[in-house]
Amino acid sequence: MSHxxxxxxxxxxxxxxxxxxxxxxxxxxxxxKEVWSNFQIRPTSLKIDNTEIKKGIFNKVDENRGPLSISxxxxxxxxxxxxxxxxxxxxxxxxxxxxxxxxxxxxxSLEKKLNQTDNELEQLNLKNTLxxxxxxxxxxxxxxxxxxxxxxxxxxxxxHPVYRYYLxxxxxxxxxxxxxxxxxxLHVIPDTLPTFEPSVEVKVKFPHNKDPEFGNWITPxxxxxxxxxxxxxxxxxxxxxxxxxxxxxxxxxxxxDTPDLVKNSFSTTLHYGLTNVSLNNVDNIIGSEKLLENxxxxxxxxxxxxxxxxxxxxxxRACLWVFKQTKELTDLSKIERxxxxxxxxxxxxxxxxxxxxxxxxHFDRSVPSIREKYGLGKGRVFHRVRGTTPVPNPKKDKKKExxxxxxx
Amino acid sequence: MLxxxxxxxxxxxxxxxxxxxxxxxxxxxxxxTATKKVSGSKTNKNDSAGRxxxxxxxxxxxxxxxxxxxxxxxTKIHPGENVKIxxxxxxxxxxxxxxxxxxxxxxxxxxxxxVALKSGVKLxxxxxxxxxxxxxxxxxxxxxxxxQEEDHMSRKEYLYQPELKELTIAKExxxxxxxxxxxxxxxxxxxxxxxxxxxxxxxxxxxLQLAKAGQSIESAKKQDIFDFSYNLQLAVQRGEIxxxxxxxxxxxxxxxxxxxxxDVNIDIDGSVYKYxxxxxxxxxxxxxxxxxxxxxxxxxxxxEKDQVSKLINTPGVFSTEQRSTLTHKxxxxxxxxxxxxxVIENINPETVSKDIVVQRVFDETTRSTRxxxxxxxxxx
Amino acid sequence: MFKGSIPVNGSSRIISxxxxxxxxxKRTKATNVVNASTQKIVNQLSAxxxxxxxxxxxxxxxEDLIKHQTIMNAWRVVQxxxxxxxxxxLKKQYQSIVNAMEDLKTSxxxxxxxxxxxxxxxxxxxxxxxxxxxxxxNKPWVYDYVPAETNEKRxxx
Numbered sequence: 001m002s003h004x005x006x007x008x009x010x011x012x013x014x015x016x017x018x019x020x021x022x023x024x025x026x027x028x029x030x031x032x033k034e035v036w037s038n039f040q041i042r043p044t045s046l047k048i049d050n051t052e053i054k055k056g057i058f059n060k061v062d063e064n065r066g067p068l069s070i071s072x073x074x075x076x077x078x079x080x081x082x083x084x085x086x087x088x089x090x091x092x093x094x095x096x097x098x099x100x101x102x103x104x105x106x107x108x109s110l111e112k113k114l115n116q117t118d119n120e121l122e123q124l125n126l127k128n129t130l131x132x133x134x135x136x137x138x139x140x141x142x143x144x145x146x147x148x149x150x151x152x153x154x155x156x157x158x159x160h161p162v163y164r165y166y167l168x169x170x171x172x173x174x175x176x177x178x179x180x181x182x183x184x185x186l187h188v189i190p191d192t193l194p195t196f197e198p199s200v201e202v203k204v205k206f207p208h209n210k211d212p213e214f215g216n217w218i219t220p221x222x223x224x225x226x227x228x229x230x231x232x233x234x235x236x237x238x239x240x241x242x243x244x245x246x247x248x249x250x251x252x253x254x255x256x257d258t259p260d261l262v263k264n265s266f267s268t269t270l271h272y273g274l275t276n277v278s279l280n281n282v283d284n285i286i287g288s289e290k291l292l293e294n295x296x297x298x299x300x301x302x303x304x305x306x307x308x309x310x311x312x313x314x315x316x317r318a319c320l321w322v323f324k325q326t327k328e329l330t331d332l333s334k335i336e337r338x339x340x341x342x343x344x345x346x347x348x349x350x351x352x353x354x355x356x357x358x359x360x361x362h363f364d365r366s367v368p369s370i371r372e373k374y375g376l377g378k379g380r381v382f383h384r385v386r387g388t389t390p391v392p393n394p395k396k397d398k399k400k401e402x403x404x405x406x407x408x
Numbered sequence: 409m410l411x412x413x414x415x416x417x418x419x420x421x422x423x424x425x426x427x428x429x430x431x432x433x434x435x436x437x438x439x440x441t442a443t444k445k446v447s448g449s450k451t452n453k454n455d456s457a458g459r460x461x462x463x464x465x466x467x468x469x470x471x472x473x474x475x476x477x478x479x480x481x482x483t484k485i486h487p488g489e490n491v492k493i494x495x496x497x498x499x500x501x502x503x504x505x506x507x508x509x510x511x512x513x514x515x516x517x518x519x520x521x522x523v524a525l526k527s528g529v530k531l532x533x534x535x536x537x538x539x540x541x542x543x544x545x546x547x548x549x550x551x552x553x554x555x556q557e558e559d560h561m562s563r564k565e566y567l568y569q570p571e572l573k574e575l576t577i578a579k580e581x582x583x584x585x586x587x588x589x590x591x592x593x594x595x596x597x598x599x600x601x602x603x604x605x606x607x608x609x610x611x612x613x614x615x616l617q618l619a620k621a622g623q624s625i626e627s628a629k630k631q632d633i634f635d636f637s638y639n640l641q642l643a644v645q646r647g648e649i650x651x652x653x654x655x656x657x658x659x660x661x662x663x664x665x666x667x668x669x670x671d672v673n674i675d676i677d678g679s680v681y682k683y684x685x686x687x688x689x690x691x692x693x694x695x696x697x698x699x700x701x702x703x704x705x706x707x708x709x710x711x712e713k714d715q716v717s718k719l720i721n722t723p724g725v726f727s728t729e730q731r732s733t734l735t736h737k738x739x740x741x742x743x744x745x746x747x748x749x750x751v752i753e754n755i756n757p758e759t760v761s762k763d764i765v766v767q768r769v770f771d772e773t774t775r776s777t778r779x780x781x782x783x784x785x786x787x788x
Numbered sequence: 789m790f791k792g793s794i795p796v797n798g799s800s801r802i803i804s805x806x807x808x809x810x811x812x813x814k815r816t817k818a819t820n821v822v823n824a825s826t827q828k829i830v831n832q833l834s835a836x837x838x839x840x841x842x843x844x845x846x847x848x849x850x851e852d853l854i855k856h857q858t859i860m861n862a863w864r865v866v867q868x869x870x871x872x873x874x875x876x877x878l879k880k881q882y883q884s885i886v887n888a889m890e891d892l893k894t895s896x897x898x899x900x901x902x903x904x905x906x907x908x909x910x911x912x913x914x915x916x917x918x919x920x921x922x923x924x925x926n927k928p929w930v931y932d933y934v935p936a937e938t939n940e941k942r943x944x945x
Binding site for chain 1: 470472473503504505525526527528535536537538539540541542543544545546547548554555557558560614617618620621622623627630631633634635637638642645646647733736740741742744745746772
């Protein structure tokens with residue numbers, strides 16, 4: 001395409017915008033103006049922190065130095081922005097900001113209404129509509145778009161509904177699908193719980209690790225060595241709906257692959273149990289700081305890493321389940337680690353599964369030293385070759401014994 | 409037709425000529441003459457012996473792992489639970505148990521065969537019920553043999569041993585070296601009173617390691633305290649120390665860290681420096697940036713470059729991210745054209761001196777090329 | 789299976805325990821039958837490889853990508869508003885004709901009757917005289933078209 005034709009196209013785009021501008025919006029003196037640069041009624045988390053990047057978006061990309069976002073020098077210096085993108089952007093920004101101005105006038109009137117009412121139901125409805133309106137007003141803000149797309153999700157302000165909206169979108173398109181795929185292929189569903197509808201994003205990391213390979217958030221299904229899971233994990237539970245006040249959560253870590261030699265089968269062991277953990281949208285991480293402060297109130301079963309014994313199967317699964325509580329729970333410390341039944345546990349305590357995570361472990365050379373640290377003694381060792389002894393059938397064995405009693 | 413022929417016969421009352429009758433009769437009924445083919449037909453010779461297909465174990469039979477349950481062409485019957493299928497669609501057991509032929513509601517048109525681990529168990533296992541699994545591995549009870557088996561390595565692990573050994577030694581050396589460096593700088597540069605230098609140095613080293621694994625210095629400090637108290641808790645669990653001792657030791661350690669905090673901090677590059685408050689950091693940042701912009705935004709000599717990098721890497725002032733952007737701006741790999749002194753205009757390429765590089769560049773505004781000179785320092 | 793089970797916020801949140809309710813039944817065929825034109829598009833798309841159906845990668849720096857996204861958002865807003873404006877205009881036009889006819893009904897019934905007169909020889913607007921449109925029709929020709937009158941005749945026979 002020739003250059004002049006391209007220019008012509010851009011020109012018509014601008015004209016179209018101008019035509020709309022002249023007829024579209026009537027300027028009302030009561031309206032809030034330029035709301036996207038007004039940080040008195042909006043939180044500063046909606047701003048781009050890096051001033052250089054902000055300059056590159058709102059003014060022009062520096063022609064001599066190229067865009068800051070490109071790290072490679074040669075690429076940066078040969079970069080050219082599309083023709084008239086800055087002029088068009090300015091007009092587009094104005095159109096979108098005018099729309100946001102209108103939304104914010106509605107938001108302000110609704111906020112006034114919210115302050116005046118005492119009716120709880122009405123308050124709840126108003127809060128929900130306000131959230132929706134705030135998302136609508138900020139969804140197209142280029143600064144918010146930049147933060148969502150290019151900043152790490154840990155640094156976003158989760159108290160604002162627009163960030164939660166985008167984070168939920170991101171999660172549903174990747175993290176959720178990955179987690180569900182891993183839970184199903186590794187048979188966490190139905191070996192632990194039958195099924196569930198995930199509504200929170202659960203992330204896990206082991207912050208005691210000094211090796212960068214294991215220090216970050218782990219991907220569901222990862223195989224981890226024993227030294228990487230030596231100490232209790234940091235768990236992040238991200239709710240995407242607004243939480244007024246605090247919600248209570250119960251978290252359990254179970255291993256459904258503990259060898260049961262009597263039954264020649266497997267049993268489930270409880271390796272870690274937290275309960276009555278109060279979290280909200282912003283305060284959503286159960287880290288070492290939180291564990292240090294309120295150890296006795298939230299831990300009902302202290303952490304015991306999964307330490308698979310030699311030749312005890314291909315791998316053992318560490319299944320982390322996050323439940324939402326319907327009431328405050330007490331007296332969970334009596335629960336035994338061995339033969340833990342997670343189904344009856346969740347049913348008995350009215351727990352609703354909202355999220356899950358899984359990683360895998362097998363025997364490695366760091367297992368014996370960690371067993372010693374936890375005072376577990378030496379681990380059992382199994383034959384390398386899997387035997388052919390069938391699963392014992394107590395009913396049938398009894399019958400046989402009755403038919404031909406043991407000779408003495 | 410027959411009727412009409414007989415009609416003619418009746419009507420005329422005379423015998424018709426024999427030739428026409430025979431030809432008619434020929435077209436009506438075929439007569440097979442007595443012939444016998446000597447050899448059979450060409451297509452009928454391809455028979456083979458029966459392939460002995462079909463079930464080899466029946467409903468309720470006990471099978472061992474590897475025992476064939478069904479031989480078949482194609483999947484007349486599909487493999488279900490605890491069985492596997494071979495290359496010729498032979499179904500064989502993968503676990504010992506009892507054969508079950510069954511239907512699965514998820515695939516209503518298929519027949520399945522599976523192996524139930526117990527005699528009373530029905531297949532398929534309900535969709536939401538946990539899987540029934542056999543463990544199968546047998547315990548080694550002889551402690552000597554058990555130790556032998558535990559020490560057994562795979563080929564891959566065995567071949568990796570020398571490399572692993574080297575790595576652990578290097579790691580240990582690095583640890584000793586860094587700790588001694590930290591200890592030395594603590595002793596020389598800071599007058600700390602009543603402080604165990606070994607404990608302080610090892611704490612700072614731990615914080616550094618955690619920060620290098622991706623945490624911020626602040627969270628690394630908290631994590632180090634948690635690690636310390638957690639290890640004490642484990643010692644209590646093992647029965648090595650009492651609970652009171654553990655809490656006393658933890659509080660002692662916390663007070664040490666607090667004392668250390670007042671004076672010393674460690675940077676991500678391992679250098680120990682005097683503790684700065686947030687306000688101090690902010691003012692220092694501003695000061696350094698201003699100095700860089702006023703004094704060093706030009707073509708730099710080697711000494712000046714060193715100065716700039718020293719300023720940017722002043723311990724405890726900038727984060728890694730900020731450092732990279734500042735380096736990007738003040739120590740670029742390739743000097744941009746707008747840096748003062750980096751472009752010499754209006755030169756004659758034939759008479760120019762040797763320490764100036766002639767370049768032909770494209771000017772965006774005039775949309776034409778022009779010739780400029782750039783000093784050698786730009787490319788060093 | 790994954791999508792939002794907990795839509796309501798706040799204290800009056802009602803959460804159903806899915807485990808007790810959730811069941812997975814037999815798959816049944818032909819649950820979503822689409823019309824012919826949609827099916828045609830689906831067929832055409834199925835012939836294309838997945839990579840060719842991907843939107844083209846825009847090779848811009850982060851700053852310009854944000855600008856681009858903003859411009860696209862604004863353009864969508866403009867178009868939506870224009871469309872709404874046109875729809876409102878058409879709605880008004882239609883309403884004014886309805887009002888005029890209502891007026892005529894009361895003020896001059898004979899004229900109203902004349903205005904609503906339909907000639908008996910089929911439709912007033914012959915089908916073979918196609919309405920001028922911007923695009924060719926989805927259904928180019930009505931082959932089995934029978935005028936209304938002949939239908940009546942056949943019914944009588």
